[in-house]
Amino acid sequence: MTVSPLRLRLDAAALVGNWRALDAMSGAAACGAAVKADGYGLGAPGVAERLRDAGCRDFFVATWAEAGELAGLGAPVSVLHGVRAEDMAGERPGNARPVLSSAAQVLRWRETGAPCDVMIDTGMNRLGLSVQDVADGLLDGLAIETLMSHLACADEDVPLNARQRDALAGLKGRTSAKRLSLANSAGIALGPDYAFDLTRPGISLYGGVQVAAFAGRIRQVVTPEAQILQRRRVRAGETIGYSATFTAAADMEVAILNIGYADGYLRCFSGIGTAHMGGMTLPVLGRVSMDLVAVGVDAAPGLAEGDWVSLDYDLPATSALSGLSQYELLTGLGQRFDRVWG
Ligand SMILES: *Cc1c(COP(=O)(O)O)cnc(C)c1O
Numbered sequence: 001m002t003v004s005p006l007r008l009r010l011d012a013a014a015l016v017g018n019w020r021a022l023d024a025m026s027g028a029a030a031c032g033a034a035v036k037a038d039g040y041g042l043g044a045p046g047v048a049e050r051l052r053d054a055g056c057r058d059f060f061v062a063t064w065a066e067a068g069e070l071a072g073l074g075a076p077v078s079v080l081h082g083v084r085a086e087d088m089a090g091e092r093p094g095n096a097r098p099v100l101s102s103a104a105q106v107l108r109w110r111e112t113g114a115p116c117d118v119m120i121d122t123g124m125n126r127l128g129l130s131v132q133d134v135a136d137g138l139l140d141g142l143a144i145e146t147l148m149s150h151l152a153c154a155d156e157d158v159p160l161n162a163r164q165r166d167a168l169a170g171l172k173g174r175t176s177a178k179r180l181s182l183a184n185s186a187g188i189a190l191g192p193d194y195a196f197d198l199t200r201p202g203i204s205l206y207g208g209v210q211v212a213a214f215a216g217r218i219r220q221v222v223t224p225e226a227q228i229l230q231r232r233r234v235r236a237g238e239t240i241g242y243s244a245t246f247t248a249a250a251d252m253e254v255a256i257l258n259i260g261y262a263d264g265y266l267r268c269f270s271g272i273g274t275a276h277m278g279g280m281t282l283p284v285l286g287r288v289s290m291d292l293v294a295v296g297v298d299a300a301p302g303l304a305e306g307d308w309v310s311l312d313y314d315l316p317a318t319s320a321l322s323g324l325s326q327y328e329l330l331t332g333l334g335q336r337f338d339r340v341w342g
Pocket of ligand 1: 034036080150183184185186200201202203204
């Protein structure tokens with residue numbers, strides 16, 4: 001196997017610590033894990049195995065292909081997009097069950113007699129059956145493990161949160177469901193009456209901090225690292241990179257790193273981003289290219305071609321800088337990284 005010149009350093013202790021913190025904040029409710037979109041870009045099997053070993057028993061993916069990646073997990077996986085006609089004909093791992101969200105899906109699944117979850121729409125108007133559908137008996141005869149809904153504005157203090165909570169609470173005992181579930185990461189911070197029986201954090205497992213309650217409790221998990229392709233001397237008055245946006249004020253030492261915006265190291269870091277090596281801070285100089293970025297290494301005389309540096313990738317700060325959500329910052333990290341757990 002070839003070793004990539006760029007890698008994502010994934011902090012297993014931080015991932016597990018974040019899950020434990022969210023589990024504790026979930027009170028008596030169980031704490032699951034959303035591992036859709038390949039574990040938010042970290043690699044779903046690597047994430048799920050570590051959380052399973054820590055005690056997590058409920059995993060959430062979007063599609064059956066994603067469930068297939070976790071067929072050997074030995075813990076239940078819920079498929080949030082439910083079950084299409086194509087999925088009924090395809091391979092469905094024994095540890096996976098659909099989260100049914102339309103009348104057609106219910107009809108399709110009822111014949112199997114197998115357990116399922118059900119999504120109820122309580123105000124987001126994304127996926128889910130209505131409260132009225134439940135009253136009309138649409139779910140009668142289904143073996144439901146978890147009846148769930150999803151918060152539209154969990155990271156905001158708005159009346160819709162309580163309305164959604166109350167709508168789900170009103171369904172308690174009205175179906176065969178063994179458990180109710182509502183809260184995503186930010187929903188956990190809304191308090192104990194949002195936890196129900198099972199919480200479903202995603203982004204905060206991976207270091208996302210969207211609400212004040214998580215500051216200091218949730219740790220960074222993902223750090224991009226890149227290898228130095230070339231070290232060069234730039235003379236006073238010369239420029240670096242596309243559009244020549246950086247001009248050297250004096251002779252300086254520069255390292256060219258094997259990472260760029262095609263890897264998710266965004267152009268907004270041009271002239272602003274920083275890298276680290278040991279205790280030294282290395283400033284990004286000029287534009288970030290598709291596959292390359294220049295950093296100043298005057299502070300690091302020993303750094304040479306082939307050495308590795310870490311790129312600063314604080315999720316809240318990068319979100320503010322880029323205008324992108326913390327979710328996009330993780331799922332946008334590209335396929336050229338080796339994902340390395342440590
Ligand atoms: C993605 C997702 C989650 C996790 O949400 P985060 O905001 O990442 O914590 C939970 N439930 C459902 C239905 C989801 O789609």
